[in-house]
Amino acid sequence: MTTTIAAAETGAVRWTCPFCPLLCDHLSVQASASGPGLQLAGGDCARARAALARHGAAPAGVAARVDGVECDLDSAIAAAARLIAAGRQPLFGGLDTDVAGARSLYRLACRTGAICDAGEGLMHGQRALQDRGGYTATLTEVRARADLVVLLDTAAFDVAPNLAERLGLGGDAGGTRRVVVFGPGGAAATLAGHTHLQVETLPYATDLHTTVAMLAALVAGRRWPGAPVALAALAEALHAARYAVIVGAAGSLPAHGALVVEAVGRIVGTLNATTRAAALWIGAGAGPATANQVFTWLSGLPLRSRAGPRGLEHDPVCHATARLLDDDAVDVLLWIASIDAAAPPPTSLPLVVLGHPALAPACDRAGSVYIPVSTPGIGSAGHLFRTDGVVLLPLFPVYADTLPRVSDVLDRIAARVGR
């Protein structure tokens, strides 16, 4: 067993964490064949610790399955190709893979006419970007320059536990900066005690939609009768700031979240006429965001697109996974979950899953094919886009995996799909 572990038992390996869109590269992993498996080193993060606990110190010995019965990889790939090729309208979802996996997925989607979608969270920002454009910041810019950080909700800390540290809000980053947190006080309590921060919590004015609409009006100099005094004061503070950044969790936005993203874009656009401001959206996962980038550069269109008989079609509403499933508009699902083991496929349709070994039991039923795949950043190298969308980070394997990569499996399926 120890021969497959790249890291020395007591040493730490260079590592980029793939388990949330921050892609922290200041931590490392220690692999111990005799101990409890993979362990985080050089810092802490509850989400990374939980994700590492789902991996052993050595590659998993999980077999592929067809209809819940174990089989060899070749048989599973052949069955997957048959299932996808038999579908009149395949849907590719999950999309939790790296750049190489997304490139292979795009080729298979073109060959099969599949619709590809990674969920609502990604589309909130995408639709606002398509309609109005946007201003964004990198994590480094926020850490180095922002003197006012507005957190729209506390969900961003749940998605990305090290967010405060990565934005320069933890530790002693030097220079005083003001942080305004909307919603419950938990996040503000997390930030309390840092002497370089002035932290305050504000309640929503009714709800998030109303709050950002109101703030956009106030920042633009319009009157809003009944607007809370604290919100008017925040509008003034945003104008007075040298560099204000508004941070939110895209995957946690309520229905019609694109309107929230668009209102934040208006606030930032107004401020940029006289000072400097940006928005930073924390995505739900690095895999889906990476797939969106890859599909856009390969086809010119983002996810929720289809390469079919009518050419390339993009429909951010009709090509939503939930809607397609509710309307029985798709008849086979290919589900990719190579990074997040807690992401089971949401359907009883004929199913092909390329997933973490922990997903195998969820696929044990008739009409399913399960193929275990390597997790980039654990068993194989790879690349993922960080949440700020402009930084592509390399992933380093902790051990040499015996499982195939998503891209390898997809390429072999594509070679067998005859159309």
Ligand code: SF4
């Ligand atoms: S914050 Fe995200 S990327 Fe950073 S260590 Fe935690 S799970 Fe990994």
